[in-house]
Amino acid sequence: MLKSERVRRWLKFALALGVSAVFIGIFVSSVDIDAVLDALGHANYIYVIPALALFALSVACRAVRWRYFLLPAHELSWRQLLPSVLVAYAGNNLLPFRAGELIRAQSLADAFAVPRMRTLGALLMERLFDGAVLATFVLWGLLLVDVGTAYLGLGVLLALGAAVGFVVCTVIVRKPGIVTWAASIPFLPDGLRETLLGWGGSFLGGFTVLTSWSRFALASVWSAAAWVLELSMYYMIAEAFDLKTSFISVAFAGSAANVSLSLPSAQGGIGPFQVFATEALQKFDVPQSDAAAYALALHFFLIVPVSLVGLAVLWRSTLPTRRAAIAAATLDEP
Secondary structure, eight states, X not given: OHHHHHHHHHHHHHHHHHHHHHHHHHHHHXXXXXXXXXXXXXXXXXXXXXXXXXXXXXXXHHHHHHHHHHTTTXXXXXXXXXXXXXXXXXXXXXXXXXXHHHHHHHHHHHHHOOOHHHHHHXXXXXXXXXXXXXXXXXXXXXXXXXXXXHHHHHHHHHHHHHHHHHHHHHHHHTOTTHHHHHHTOTTOOHHHHHHIIIIIHHHHGGGGGGGOXXXXXXXXXXXXXXXXXXHHHHHHHHHHTTOOOOHHHHHHHHHHHHHGGGSOOSGGGTTHHHHHHHHHHHTTTXXXXXXXXXXXXXXXXXXXXXXXXXXHHHHHHTSHHHHXXXXXXXXXXX
């Protein structure tokens, strides 16, 4: 059993590397490397300073949003939640299959006794809110320019997926007996029945943002704020490369590139991100070499700084004195 599980993990890892390798091959073979390097060398990197400041504010907004995902069972401030957001970024960027989310779940469990399955349920809410915002920017871009049916399908699929997800999850969370009903299905293996009873309720606890209109509205506002700030960061980097394009063009390309991260790929989405961002910008008449250089630089500044901060936070949280302080604080909570 352990051997077969190990084999499956290696196969998944090989698939992720293979997908990234294919996209890296597409990217490298389709651009003029010398022109891309020239564009990278002539960029005005002073714009990186405000860009990173905008990205830091975006991360803080995401921490505020997580407050509403965990209410009412866990009353945590955005400052308390920020470290878990940062370590999740680092883990997602450095480990395959977005494993940073598991680190986030463990971090919240260790620091504030938040059940891991509740965190994973809230993670699904995060995906739905993000999908709704990204769909908005993709569809907004489609209103400005004809970029082909593939992007139209992408925008519609994102919007429908988010809408259906919200409806289904709202129905499920408003029927608390659904876990007991599912566990009582005849012929269900005992192991699965116990899992449903033990973890199902905790997982659905992560959906509680859908049970309060005020929390849902606030989570929506902070989701929009986080993405507007992050996409503004993308625009600042675009200014560094003098792309001479509009905010919505950059937002469209950035949204398309972020959607590509849902593909199985190597750490940080290397490969798909560059291809999708470059191709999307070309739809707005940005020269290919400038678009490719921009995609490379943007991905670097999205991954490296926050990963370094996340690793520092993770290292600090594993210090013996820090762990003892967290444990004491947790025991003191009512």
